[in-house]
Amino acid sequence: MPKISDEKRAARRAQILEAAWGCFQKEGLHATTMDDIIRASGLSAGAVYSYFPSKDQLIMAAVTASLSGLTSLVEPLLRAEPALAPPELVRRITDTIDRFTTRDGYDLKRIALLGWSEAQRSEPLKATMKSFYFDFRSELASAVARWRRHKSDTTGNPESDVAATLLSLVLGYVVQSAILDDVEPEGVTRGLERLTQPKG
Amino acid sequence: MPKISDEKRAARRAQILEAAWGCFQKEGLHATTMDDIIRASGLSAGAVYSYFPSKDQLIMAAVTASLSGLTSLVEPLLRAEPALAPPELVRRITDTIDRFTTRDGYDLKRIALLGWSEAQRSEPLKATMKSFYFDFRSELASAVARWRRHKSDTTGNPESDVAATLLSLVLGYVVQSAILDDVEPEGVTRGLERLTQPKG
Numbered sequence: 001m002p003k004i005s006d007e008k009r010a011a012r013r014a015q016i017l018e019a020a021w022g023c024f025q026k027e028g029l030h031a032t033t034m035d036d037i038i039r040a041s042g043l044s045a046g047a048v049y050s051y052f053p054s055k056d057q058l059i060m061a062a063v064t065a066s067l068s069g070l071t072s073l074v075e076p077l078l079r080a081e082p083a084l085a086p087p088e089l090v091r092r093i094t095d096t097i098d099r100f101t102t103r104d105g106y107d108l109k110r111i112a113l114l115g116w117s118e119a120q121r122s123e124p125l126k127a128t129m130k131s132f133y134f135d136f137r138s139e140l141a142s143a144v145a146r147w148r149r150h151k152s153d154t155t156g157n158p159e160s161d162v163a164a165t166l167l168s169l170v171l172g173y174v175v176q177s178a179i180l181d182d183v184e185p186e187g188v189t190r191g192l193e194r195l196t197q198p199k200g
Numbered sequence: 201m202p203k204i205s206d207e208k209r210a211a212r213r214a215q216i217l218e219a220a221w222g223c224f225q226k227e228g229l230h231a232t233t234m235d236d237i238i239r240a241s242g243l244s245a246g247a248v249y250s251y252f253p254s255k256d257q258l259i260m261a262a263v264t265a266s267l268s269g270l271t272s273l274v275e276p277l278l279r280a281e282p283a284l285a286p287p288e289l290v291r292r293i294t295d296t297i298d299r300f301t302t303r304d305g306y307d308l309k310r311i312a313l314l315g316w317s318e319a320q321r322s323e324p325l326k327a328t329m330k331s332f333y334f335d336f337r338s339e340l341a342s343a344v345a346r347w348r349r350h351k352s353d354t355t356g357n358p359e360s361d362v363a364a365t366l367l368s369l370v371l372g373y374v375v376q377s378a379i380l381d382d383v384e385p386e387g388v389t390r391g392l393e394r395l396t397q398p399k400g
Contacts (some may be wrong), residue, residue: 001303026322039324086395087292110320111346115318117374120310123226129379137380164376164383165369165391173217175316179329180337183364195286 013051014060016041018103020062023108029059029114046066060125063115066108069130078139083147086166088198089140091189094173109178137167149199201310213251213261216241218303220262225306229259229314233267260325266308266331270300280337283346286366287396291389294373311380337367 004012019041023032034055054093076094077084084092101108119126139187143164147158167189178181204212218330219241223232234255238248252258275282277292284292301308319326341363348359376383 025320028230028256028317030228031321073308081249106335116313116379119379120225120313120322121231128377133376133380161387161391162394163391164387165209165395168370168372168376168383168388169368170363170372171375172370176316176333176368177372179316179319179326183368187364188368191361191363192395193285194362195365195392 009081011041012047016043016048016051016058017062017065017176021103022106022109023110024062024111024114029118034058051129056122059115059118059122060128062111063125064128066101066111066115067129068090070097071132071136074136075139078143080143081146082150083143085147086162087189087192089143090146090169090176090183090192091172094185094188096171097161097174097175104135109174109180110172113178133167137163202334203303208233209251210246212243214265216243216248216251216258217262220258221266221303221308222306223312224262224314229318234258246311253327259315259322260328262311263325263330266301266311266315268327270297271332271336274336275339280345281346282350283343285347286344286362287389287393289340289343290366290392291385292371294385294388295341297370297374298377300345309374312374313378337363340366347386367377376392 016037020032020037023036023040026032027036032055032180034045034048037055037058038045041048051060073096074093074147077089097109101112115125115129119129137160143157144162144166169192173183173185173188216237220232220237223236223240225234227236232255234245234248237255237258238245241248253263273296274293277289277296296307301312310369315325315329337360341359344359344362344366369392373383373385373388
């Protein structure tokens with residue numbers, strides 16, 4: 001077989017993952033077969049299996065690729081200087097999620113729900129997600145800590161509580177969006193602003 | 201067949217659903233067979249099929265039963281007079297979810313994730329969930345409206361935004377708890393309190 005460049009390998013890998021996400025949304029993780037994905041990818045069976053020897057490996061790669069793709073977009077928000085206020089942070093993170101997950105023919109938010117479900121049965125998948133969400137939450141805590149220092153607010157509860165609250169908000173936004181189809185970053189952010197500026 | 205009382209029917213139905221939830225947590229919705237559930241229930245195949253003619257009907261019943269069981273516990277919180285402040289509402293709802301979902305041998309929070317996933321492929325299931333979460337969100341909005349009147353706060357954004365934010369928080373709590381295993385109502389509530397009482 002002729003050698004192909006790293007760039008071409010990455011493009012083919014992405015092409016297979018795109019095909020897999022489309023099939024997963026249509027059929028679910030379990031009913032989707034490698035043959036379905038091969039057909040949808042337009043590549044040969046040999047080519048697809050050379051990248052992903054099993055469906056489990058493909059599922060893991062599909063989850064990892066979506067989590068790390070999202071991370072690269074969200075990290076600059078979490079590390080912004082000066083730190084963003086929590087409502088603004090939520091607005092920009094959910095907005096980024098919306099833009100990153102809405103694709104031609106499928107929505108990665110719906111596929112996230114399939115992934116969480118699968119993680120209940122697959123230890124390696126659960127471990128991968130756990131490590132991603134732990135990191136995300138700890139970056140959220142740092143962002144909150146920097147924002148509080150900026151506001152000269154060092155009293156009270158640890159940042160980790162606020163980070164757990166914000167992570168719930170973001171994860172719940174994904175669920176609400178996938179199931180109810182009618183939420184928007186603006187609405188959830190206005191709601192948080194309303195809560196954070198109570199008029200007595 | 202001898203007639204059995206309504207009470208006994210309800211108890212048997214609950215016994216079958218208990219068995220189903222246990223199997224679903226162990227094997228997932230798809231790998232679980234009616235035979236698995238029959239075995240776990242300790243009832244005859246005829247008895248189980250007389251309550252639930254198909255696995256799809258059983259899945260629907262398992263979801264509906266858990267949603268309506270939770271509703272009956274959460275409604276008094278949403279309708280409390282005077283209305284609970286949002287952080288207290290979140291604390292008591294997530295606490296209720298924790299107590300309702302933690303069972304002998306399985307956790308309904310994990311099974312909720314399986315249900316959301318299945319709803320991506322089953323329209324009737326998605327419609328059932330949609331209607332439940334819409335109702336929940338609109339009750340949240342009423343609770344917030346009553347709380348704001350109580351606080352003489354009638355300015356600014358509509359309650360529906362706050363309700364969408366609170367629903368995200370609650371749904372995200374379920375995800376975070378099922379995947380990360382380490383959140384508690386107290387932590388998420390302290391985080392929200394911290395956000396709602398910023399020190400300038």
